[in-house]
Amino acid sequence: MELIQRRWANLSLLAVTAVWGATFIVVKRATEDLAPFPFLAIRFAIAFITLLPFVWVGRHHLTKTGIWKGLALGCFLFGGYATQTIGMQYTTASNAGFITGLSVVLVPALVTSTTHKLPHPTLVLGIISATLGLALLSLGDNLRFNQGDLLVLICAFFFALHIFFVGRYAPTENATVLAAGQILAVSILSTLFSLIFPQGSLQFTSYAWFGILLTAIPATSLAFYIQTKMQQFTTPTQTALICSAEPVFSALFAFLLAGEILPLRGLTGAALVLAGMLTAELSGSQEDLESKEGLRP
Incomplete structure (x- = not known):
């Protein structure tokens, strides 16, 4: 039963990753009209509003602990978005894509540091395969380190912390409360950053609103x-491996929607990412995974 639950959970997380990959091209185009922080503030505010009826129905699950944990998750999530957004101004998109994807390595490192147990060898193999795949997908022939790379690495740490602590909090807290808390935190912090720092384009065009409304529910409230x-x-490690497929889905939908074709190098990278995910999925029983990652309290 637990093995079946794990596989359904992983399939659901893969579907979420596919949604994030599918909306990447929409977000990229929408943020040309509306600067990233105002875009995030409105997107996450709408997402929070859509969750409010469900929070009200399950209000007996509201606890101070659950609310604070949700807000803390939101701080990690916003930290990832903020450092990625600022860092991408000082580095290349290929460097940013690869470095952000390094959360697939950082999550098991966090798990190991807290449990003092190394991941299962097949999980390590999956992590290596996914990391090599991300490198082939993201990095060009002329690898250069830029000023923004350190900020994007910090972004990868924030996203890794988010995945890690969701794995810690999810078994004991209500999912709606945690999701609503983190979405609210991102909206508030994005609004503050919009007011404090100079913003670029602030054109509320029809496409900007299309991007906001399209991502607010499927890619935000429902996804989180x-x-x-x-x-x-x-486990957090398997979640990180599944999320590493986001650039694969992004490339797939870029081909379907914009006719962009991956070169052989990119196709090889995509295959390695998928191979890493499959290796992790076939790496053993749920009990073994839980004991290695300290999933159970």
Whole structure:
């Protein structure tokens, strides 16, 4: 039963990753009209509003602990978005894509540092495969280190912390409360950054609103609820491996929607990322994974 739950959870997380990959091209185009922080502030505010009825229905699950944990998750999530957004101004998109994807390595490192147990050898193999795949997908022939790379590495740490702590909190806290808390935190912090720092384009065009409305529910409220709910049945390391497929889905939808074709190098990278995910999925029983990652309290 637990193995079946884990596989359903991983499939659900893969579907969320596919949604994030599918909306990447939309977000990229929408933020040309509306600067990233105002875009995030409105997107996450709408997402929070859509979750409010469900929070009200399950208000008996509201606890101070759950609310504070949700807000803390939101701080990690916003930290990832903020450092990535600022860092990308001082580095290349390829460097940013690869360095952000290094959360696939950072999550098991966090797990190992807290449990003092190394990941299962097949999980290590999956991590290596996914990392090599990300490198082939993201990095060009002329690898250069830029000023923004350190900021993007900090972004990868924030995203890794988010995945890690969702895995810690999800088994004991209500998923709706955690999802609503983190979405609210991102909206508030994005609004503050919009007011404090100079913003670029602030054109509320029809496409900007299209991007906001399209991403607010499927890619935000629904996606983070599913992630929070499903991580109680799987491990942070497997979640990170699944999320590493986001650039694969991004490339797939870029081909379907914009006709962009991956070169052989990119196709090889995509295959390695998927191979890493499959290796992790076939790496053993749920009990073995839980004991190695300290998933159970």
